[in-house]
Amino acid sequence: MMKPGTIILYTAARFLVPLQLLFSVFLLLRGHNEPGGGFIAGLVAAGAFTLYLFTFGSAVTRDLMRVDPRNLIGIGLFIGMLSVFPAVFQGQAFLTAQWWPIMLPGGTEIKLSTPLIFDIGVYLTVVGATMTMIIALTEAEER
């Protein structure tokens, strides 16, 4: 078992982890036309989980993540691949971006699109791959 963190780390982590996870989602969603996107957002989320891991240990982090990070890699890759195909049903070439704008009450427009699906796939793959590596290293040390 890892040595428990100091009181400062312990207190800070409980505030920082949810904030950082929220920020990663923000980065993910704004990424198409502005700085951000799936890869960097995935790294930020993995950073949040890693902070949690250093503070509370790998077993608790696995509980927090609910899903095994190795499964996240596969799911992410699969979602990323899904973004290739919608264009086919419009008779266009693979990977052609498809946009599905939705008007919300109050005049806000949300644009759903295949680049977003792709970014979500990248996000999950990056979180999964990074956490698989870090958890494996931590557990090798704990053993």
Add this chain to the structure above:
Amino acid sequence: MSFEVALPILIPLLTGALCVMFWRYNAIQRALSLVGSFALLATSIWLMISVYNDGHVVMYMGNWEAPFGITLVADMLSAIMVVLTGMMAVAIAIYSLSSASPSHERFGYYPLMHLLLAGVAGSFLTGDIFNLYVWFEVMLIASFALLILGGERAQMEGAVKYVTLNLLSSAIFLSAIGLLYGLVGTLNMADIAVKLGEAENAGLIDVIAVMFLIAFGIKAAAFPLFFWLPASYHTGPVAVSALFAGLLTKVGVYALFRVFTLIFNQNVDFTHEILLWMAGFTMLTGVLGAAAQFEFRRILSFHIVSQIGYMILGLALFTPLALIGGVFYIMHHIIVKTNLFLISGITHRLLGTYDLKKLGGIYKSRPFLSILFLIPALSLAGVPPLSGFFAKFIIIRAGVEADAWVITGIALLVGLLTLYSMIKIWAEVFWKKLPKGQDDTALVEGKTSASTVVLYIPVVLLAVCTLFIGLNGQPIYEFAEYSAAQLLNPQGYIDAVLGGAQ
């Protein structure tokens, strides 16, 4: 829309992603891998049919038209290579059902294999030089991980050489792309070909051409930087070495064929003269290296090097007949070489070693396997009427017609030495008595179990392909002829990619 040109890349990627999702369940992974490989073969044949009918099949990914977006292009050479990739995928997927160990399967054997196939198919189909680099890297990463599955000392040692030289090659490749982009301002290969025709700086073009030559030469394991191949290929799991032996170096050869027919065809006297000498030394060093070896898979690895020389020779002579010979040689070689590696895996299953000195006596108890070995082995050496005879015959005839006597002599000599190597394997592994002290229970008593029968299926299928090419070579020759005609007339490729945009 011509979806068949993108599907050979997407199917392995999708199969790989699904295999990662089910990484806990080996049975599902195996089934997925099998289905994915057959789907790859089916789409590749679909692609071949469209190319045969239309000449070129083009798709602009994401609807970004050439020369701005990434274009996927298939001409006859690409289609042939993709069909061969599909055949190898099926053979290896079947073989892996029995040969892959459960721990390898849990550590990503199938996902990596399909990622590798996606990289190979991507390299064959892309029409963008930077995209080609990306697919090379995809392939390199997947192959590196596959090579060290198991993590033994010899594997690490081989993998270090493999990775170092391949990274060096990638770095040269990338710098060459940078220089080329600086010169013509485009990455689309067809567009580069057009712009280079108008460029004036002939000296710089030659320099870039030689950089591409070195980069692809390393990937193809051509002289002088070939030694990563015999140092690494025999260390991995046997199905993996068979896949590498069949496909990986041929991607380098394909890239040479593509770049030195489409892009760098201005100064043939200079570039193809270098290719010619490279081909000669590659053939000779490979076959001489093999003569000194006594490890089954190492001998075969050295022969890959020497055979690469024949393919490059086809390109270097740069006559219609020579190009036909080169393409024919690639087709014959991929099938035969993969098959020989698969057979070495079966003998390993029977006697537990790859060392020629410790093997023996297989003909006595397994005559069928011995015949199966003789077919690809004699084909590799060029004995008629097997596929290798026609492949060598076309190339040597092209050499004679081009009055390239020295290189033709080398090619003939290397053929003879190849026969010597194959006879050596035959005598040591199959003919001589089993050395005393070797455990032969699996060989003598063991009935052929169901899992061993699975190993035989791809070997028999590939042997049948070899016989088919040998006994009924005309249709195969016509495919090669078609592709050579396209390679010598790059305008068709350029028109297909750029359409009316130029």
